Amino acid sequence: xxxxxxxxxxxxxxxxxxxxxxxxxxxxxxxxxxxxxxxxxxxxxxxxxxxxxxxxxxxxxxxxxxxxxxxxxxxxxxxxxxxxxxxxxxxxxxxxxxxxxxxxxxxxxxxxxxxxxxxxxxxxxxxxxxxxxxxxxxxxxxxxxxxxxxxxxxxxxxxxxxxxxxxxxxxxxxxxxxxxxxxxxxxxxxxxxxxxxxxxxxxxxxxxxxxxxxxxxxxxxxxxxxxxxxxxxxxxxxxxxxxxxxxxxxxxxxxxxxxxxxxxxxxxxxxxxxxxxxxxxxxxxxxxxxxxxxxxxxxxxxxxxxxx
Amino acid sequence: xxxxxxxxxxxxxxxxxxxxxxxxxxxxxxxxxxxxxxxxxxxxxxxxxxxxxxxxxxxxxxxxxxxxxxxxxxxxxxxxxxxxxxxxxxxxxxxxxxxxxxxxxxxxxxxxxxxxxxxxxxxxxxxxxxxxxxxxxxxxxxxxxxxxxxxxxxxxxxxxxxxxxxxxxxxxxxxxxxxxxxxxxxxxxxxxxxxxxxxxxxxxxxxxxxxxxxxxxxxxxxxxxxxxxxxxxxxxxxxxxxxxxxxxxxxxxxxxxxxxxxxxxxxxxxxxxxxx
Numbered sequence: 001x002x003x004x005x006x007x008x009x010x011x012x013x014x015x016x017x018x019x020x021x022x023x024x025x026x027x028x029x030x031x032x033x034x035x036x037x038x039x040x041x042x043x044x045x046x047x048x049x050x051x052x053x054x055x056x057x058x059x060x061x062x063x064x065x066x067x068x069x070x071x072x073x074x075x076x077x078x079x080x081x082x083x084x085x086x087x088x089x090x091x092x093x094x095x096x097x098x099x100x101x102x103x104x105x106x107x108x109x110x111x112x113x114x115x116x117x118x119x120x121x122x123x124x125x126x127x128x129x130x131x132x133x134x135x136x137x138x139x140x141x142x143x144x145x146x147x148x149x150x151x152x153x154x155x156x157x158x159x160x161x162x163x164x165x166x167x168x169x170x171x172x173x174x175x176x177x178x179x180x181x182x183x184x185x186x187x188x189x190x191x192x193x194x195x196x197x198x199x200x201x202x203x204x205x206x207x208x209x210x211x212x213x214x215x216x217x218x219x220x221x222x223x224x225x226x227x228x229x230x231x232x233x234x235x236x237x238x239x240x241x242x243x244x245x246x247x248x249x250x251x252x253x254x255x256x257x258x259x260x261x262x263x264x265x266x267x268x269x270x271x272x273x274x275x276x277x278x279x280x281x282x283x284x285x286x287x288x289x290x291x292x293x294x295x296x297x298x299x300x301x302x303x304x305x306x307x308x
Numbered sequence: 309x310x311x312x313x314x315x316x317x318x319x320x321x322x323x324x325x326x327x328x329x330x331x332x333x334x335x336x337x338x339x340x341x342x343x344x345x346x347x348x349x350x351x352x353x354x355x356x357x358x359x360x361x362x363x364x365x366x367x368x369x370x371x372x373x374x375x376x377x378x379x380x381x382x383x384x385x386x387x388x389x390x391x392x393x394x395x396x397x398x399x400x401x402x403x404x405x406x407x408x409x410x411x412x413x414x415x416x417x418x419x420x421x422x423x424x425x426x427x428x429x430x431x432x433x434x435x436x437x438x439x440x441x442x443x444x445x446x447x448x449x450x451x452x453x454x455x456x457x458x459x460x461x462x463x464x465x466x467x468x469x470x471x472x473x474x475x476x477x478x479x480x481x482x483x484x485x486x487x488x489x490x491x492x493x494x495x496x497x498x499x500x501x502x503x504x505x506x507x508x509x510x511x512x513x514x515x516x517x518x519x520x521x522x523x524x525x526x527x528x529x530x531x532x533x534x535x536x537x538x539x540x541x542x543x544x545x546x547x548x549x550x551x552x553x554x555x556x557x558x559x560x561x562x563x564x565x566x567x568x569x570x571x572x573x574x575x576x577x578x579x580x581x582x583x584x
Contacts, residue, residue, distance in 0.1 A: 088558055089556075090558055091522075091523040134443040134445060135563055140559035141463060141464060143463040145556070229555040
């Protein structure tokens with residue numbers, strides 16, 4: 001009887017040590033895919049009734065903003081990373097004493113461990129509202145603008161085939177073809193299309209990127225400290241890119257300064273790699289996009305003079 | 309039905325701010341003859357009484373004012389006093405939503421019909437001349453950064469031209485035009501205010517323009533008054549400016565005070581019938 005019990009115990013132990021089954025692997029893979037997809041960065045919303053829709057001028061104004069990093073890039077964890085929220089839209093000579101510009105706080109991006117992304121709150125308060133004489137009502141929009149550094153990394157699998165060996169297609173490891181990437185790569189700017197051309201031992205990639213989010217792309221050359229009020233036209237719609245292809249040597253990219261301008265929210269750059277004389281193979285290409293991003297939300301507020 | 313039911317059940321609480329805009333419309337001091345004062349027909353030799361209700365239906369308190377009866381022949385329809393001072397009348401407000409009013413009476417003496425006539429038609433005018441004012445207050449968008457970004461990203465969008473109805477007084481700022489131009493590292497914001505007489509009466513003094521401000525900050529204007537001649541000849545604009553540093557767009561109330569003398573009239577008549 002003791003032997004039977006021992007066998008059952010050992011059996012249970014062995015079962016508990018069994019590696020994850022394929023179903024679990026699929027789940028993990030799905031989570032990974034989820035966290036590396038999407039077109040959002042920092043999502044903002046005002047907490048309901050903060051600020052209230054209407055207040056008297058003798059009351060305090062209090063606004064609470066919820067921030068969530070729905071992209072795949074951590075913000076606030078490293079000192080050089082910047083994410084700020086600025087409350088504007090109102091006349092600071094009327095709504096006084098607000099700490100208008102604040103840090104977003106620690107906002108880790110979506111990951112296998114924080115699937116919904118990091119969360120933080122920022123509060124803005126004024127206890128001094130002074131309506132100008134003879135103004136009975138003031139209706140500014142309260143506009144919260146988030147400016148943050150962000151990075152999107154896309155890693156599509158590409159087929160490299162210099163075609164030197166001229167074997168039949170059925171014997172090739174892969175076929176060179178253009179492909180589109182939908183759904184984003186965990187950031188508001190993403191790769192949307194990769195066009196592949198083989199020219200002898202060189203592979204040329206035309207890569208299309210787009211602003212897929214609801215905000216505005218700001219050049220990484222512009223400082224976050226200038227955002228939003230100090231930005232000039234030249235500071236908008238520019239993305240820095242870096243492309244790596246494993247086992248290949250980068251020959252050149254165009255634009256050569258590795259900054260691509262977006263027109264109508266879209267841009268394109270071309271990178272050429274020397275792949276050598278090798279049979280066809282499939283390999284991941286790493287495309288890194290660095291940019292600053294600016295987005296706003298607004299809520300109306302109505303300040304009414306207290307009847308005397 | 310359910311929606312109606314829900315709407316009818318919605319109740320505002322005591323803490324909800326009162327939101328009634330009294331500073332609308334284009335009326336100021338209004339005159340209204342009271343019925344039967346004077347009667348439409350009176351018999352020769354009898355006396356008459358003119359009674360007029362003087363109401364401040366505008367949104368501002370009236371300063372100095374005078375009401376005068378003109379047009380009556382002192383021989384046939386003598387009147388004891390032809391003018392009277394209008395006492396201070398408060399305008400419409402949260403605590404007085406109709407504005408102050410009172411009744412002014414003018415007592416007439418014994419009436420006479422001219423020799424040879426069967427009756428005498430006495431026409432008269434009541435003229436109220438008073439000092440009045442109004443304050444325009446309109447939220448405007450200031451974009452000192454000079455960058456136009458999409459509406460969903462911008463704090464506000466500059467409207468080149470804002471048309472306004474009355475501000476609770478017969479003279480009104482009817483249009484505000486805004487232009488922003490760079491001046492070195494700063495920007496100059498110009499507001500062109502158009503001022504019109506929208507009431508039923510006449511402006512009888514220069515319109516003084518004062519306290520032009522953007523929020524709490526004063527603006528500098530190219531003139532301090534609009535003369536009657538300028539008003540009649542459509543040179544009824546004033547340009548007020550301010551220089552600001554480049555910064556994010558924001559909304560601020562533009563306000564200005566106008567002060568002037570205004571004249572409004574009311575016609576009346578009665579018939580003096582010869583006695584048999």
